[in-house]
Amino acid sequence: MTDFTAEVQGVTKRYGETEAVRGVDLTLAPGECVAMVGHNGAGKSSLIKLMLGLTTPTEGRIRVLGGDPASAACSPIRRRIGFLPENVAFHPSMTGRETLDFYARLKGAPCRDNDALFEKVGLEPAAIRRRVSTYSKGMRQRLALAQALLGGPKLLFLDEPTTGLDPALRQSFYAIVAELRDRGTTILLCSHALTELEGQADRVVVMNRGRKVADGSLATLRSLAQLPVRIRLTLPTGEIDTLAARVGEGAALTRLAGGVVELACANDDKVGLVRRIACDGSAANIADIEIVQPSLDEMYAHFLRREAAE
Numbered sequence: 056m057t058d059f060t061a062e063v064q065g066v067t068k069r070y071g072e073t074e075a076v077r078g079v080d081l082t083l084a085p086g087e088c089v090a091m092v093g094h095n096g097a098g099k100s101s102l103i104k105l106m107l108g109l110t111t112p113t114e115g116r117i118r119v120l121g122g123d124p125a126s127a128a129c130s131p132i133r134r135r136i137g138f139l140p141e142n143v144a145f146h147p148s149m150t151g152r153e154t155l156d157f158y159a160r161l162k163g164a165p166c167r168d169n170d171a172l173f174e175k176v177g178l179e180p181a182a183i184r185r186r187v188s189t190y191s192k193g194m195r196q197r198l199a200l201a202q203a204l205l206g207g208p209k210l211l212f213l214d215e216p217t218t219g220l221d222p223a224l225r226q227s228f229y230a231i232v233a234e235l236r237d238r239g240t241t242i243l244l245c246s247h248a249l250t251e252l253e254g255q256a257d258r259v260v261v262m263n264r265g266r267k268v269a270d271g272s273l274a275t276l277r278s279l280a281q282l283p284v285r286i287r288l289t290l291p292t293g294e295i296d297t298l299a300a301r302v303g304e305g306a307a308l309t310r311l312a313g314g315v316v317e318l319a320c321a322n323d324d325k326v327g328l329v330r331r332i333a334c335d336g337s338a339a340n341i342a343d344i345e346i347v348q349p350s351l352d353e354m355y356a357h358f359l360r361r362e363a364a365e
């Protein structure tokens with residue numbers, strides 16, 4: 056028995072001349088939330104379709120919840136998988152309740168659990184009686200999430216789940232994701248909104264032109280990328296040059312708006328630089344200090360540049 060919820064081994068998927076997925080290895084452990092990022096056409100949706108068993112690999116092997124997701128014998132396995140597709144299309148003349156009941160019957164899940172699902176995703180009783188054609192984008196996405204949660208999935212694929220949602224709705228969406236993960240659901244989340252993934256995902260997988268080019272926790276990717284750390288100081292303008300000249304040895308200095316100066320240094324030099332700043336005679340004039348780690352956006356750009364160079 057495998058310990059992984061999903062295991063992708065050496066998988067390639069070709070559509071005619073197009074190699075959508077190229078030699079990808081990927082594992083998803085129970086209760087892990089993994090973010091998959093990549094440009095348009097990087098192969099993210101193709102990989103999800105393979106793990107859903109909607110398509111089969113041209114080469115390689117996929118095991119999901121202990122079986123081959125594409126085999127006819129594995130329909131009980133597919134019932135334990137939830138999927139929120141990138142473009143959700145519900146029938147506009149059905150109400151929210153009719154829609155969820157319809158998908159529950161398709162999945163063999165009991166309709167009696169649907170009220171609890173509506174409550175979980177925050178769809179009010181008045182809303183579930185309305186036709187889907189009257190729904191806002193946020194309401195449709197809540198209904199789509201309820202559909203993905205039918206039957207209590209062990210493995211959940213969310214393809215661009217927060218696109219077009221306002222910040223409050225995004226937050227409530229990620230709160231639901233965190234709760235599911237804490238209860239042991241394995242989640243694979245695709246998004247272009249990299250900033251919002253920070254703090255949500257245990258691991259980040261970077262895809263580029265069908266290949267997996269990076270895979271690790273944010274801390275691991277940071278240490279692999281070796282991007283500079285920035286130390287931001289707020290201090291009177293007249294102090295910037297003197298302080299920078301005394302403590303900023305080996306650090307690149309950038310002036311930002313509002314009397315803020317940024318010193319960029321290698322991660323290993325960070326503690327030494329902070330110590331020099333704290334011991335400097337003008338430290339008393341520093342109104343604020345902030346240490347800014349490389350963002351996921353910056354690391355993503357780094358891994359794509361490295362791939363292009365190779």
Ligand SMILES: Nc1ncnc2c1ncn2[C@@H]1O[C@H](COP(=O)(O)OP(=O)(O)OP(=O)(O)O)[C@@H](O)[C@H]1O
Pocket residue numbers: 070073074075093094095096097098099100101102141
């Ligand atoms: N059914 C298909 N037939 C032919 N080519 C396909 C098919 N599905 C995907 N592709 C191609 O495979 C490549 C990867 O597409 P895929 O949809 O997996 O990318 P993606 O990373 O999900 O992109 P996006 O972020 O835009 O959704 C693209 O070049 C796409 O045109």
